[in-house]
Amino acid sequence: MHYEFLKGHGTENDFVILPDHDTAVHGELDAARVRALCDRRAGIGGDGVLRVVRTEAYAAAREHVDPAEATWFMDYRNADGSVSEMCGNGVRVFARHLVEAGLVDAGAPIPVGTRDGIKTVTVDGDAVTVDMGVARVLGGTMVSVGAHTWPALHVDMGNPHAVARVESLDPAGPVGSLLESPAYDPEVYPHGVNVEFVVPRGPHHVEMRVHERGSGETRSCGTGACAVMVATAIHEHHGTIGSPPASDATYRVDVPGGSLSITWTTEGRVLLTGPAVLVARGTTAL
Numbered sequence: 439m440h441y442e443f444l445k446g447h448g449t450e451n452d453f454v455i456l457p458d459h460d461t462a463v464h465g466e467l468d469a470a471r472v473r474a475l476c477d478r479r480a481g482i483g484g485d486g487v488l489r490v491v492r493t494e495a496y497a498a499a500r501e502h503v504d505p506a507e508a509t510w511f512m513d514y515r516n517a518d519g520s521v522s523e524m525c526g527n528g529v530r531v532f533a534r535h536l537v538e539a540g541l542v543d544a545g546a547p548i549p550v551g552t553r554d555g556i557k558t559v560t561v562d563g564d565a566v567t568v569d570m571g572v573a574r575v576l577g578g579t580m581v582s583v584g585a586h587t588w589p590a591l592h593v594d595m596g597n598p599h600a601v602a603r604v605e606s607l608d609p610a611g612p613v614g615s616l617l618e619s620p621a622y623d624p625e626v627y628p629h630g631v632n633v634e635f636v637v638p639r640g641p642h643h644v645e646m647r648v649h650e651r652g653s654g655e656t657r658s659c660g661t662g663a664c665a666v667m668v669a670t671a672i673h674e675h676h677g678t679i680g681s682p683p684a685s686d687a688t689y690r691v692d693v694p695g696g697s698l699s700i701t702w703t704t705e706g707r708v709l710l711t712g713p714a715v716l717v718a719r720g721t722t723a724l
Contacts, residue, residue, distance in 0.1 A: 544561055568660075570708040647694065698710060
């Protein structure tokens with residue numbers, strides 16, 4: 439069986455996109471197919487798979503989203519085939535596809551259903567902004583790489599993150615290559631965690647590396663960048679744990695694949711802005 443795919447990325451966090459509007463092609467998308475598609479040597483290659491389905495047509499989507507409020511649902515899978523609640527770069531790429539395929543009005547906010555509820559996306563030329571919702575700051579924890587351990591802040595962006603401030607992101611330093619998953623407290627993160635390492639680069643400007651659960655180190659992570667921004671704003675006294683800032687705070691977050699702009703509003707909402715690009719389309723029998 440041959441089926442359609444597209445390839446896209448947001449700051450080089452790359453995805454295989456599967457248009458499957460009525461779930462007739464892939465049914466209940468299985469982990470083996472996701473792994474085959476994401477394989478960078480024997481497949482198309484990607485950090486995950488974005489399946490494009492109508493909310494009404496997919497029972498699992500209707501558990502999270504009312505079809506009357508979001509026509510389209512992003513069925514997101516990590517590269518290892520595991521299901522994930524949300525992906526900040528992925529939802530921007532997903533919206534870009536909806537616009538370019540003529541499935542939505544490019545001039546209006548786009549409601550996209552996810553396992554973390556509805557995310558509203560706005561496409562303005564090259565820039566795509568998504569309202570990521572309210573960050574939940576859940577206190578301190580610890581993460582380790584090899585013999586090195588750092589305090590971290592537990593931030594939930596619809597999926598779990600542990601944000602650690604470090605002195606250097608050099609792969610030859612304590613953070614290392616991140617080929618292996620950093621160690622964390624399994625009682626705090628029973629389903630695994632995305633771990634972000636961050637260093638300051640200037641006023642309202644930081645740089646990060648990330649190890650994503652189910653994918654390993656990636657070139658970018660949208661939800662991770664949001665978690666880093668919130669943790670940094672708290673560290674720099676723009677907010678306190680559990681409270682949004684007294685005035686809107688915007689940070690530049692550099693990732694290996696580019697830069698993202700993130701605003702934490704006084705209402706506690708986190709707005710993520712960055713590029714979203716479609717680079718290829720075709721058919722495959724993977």
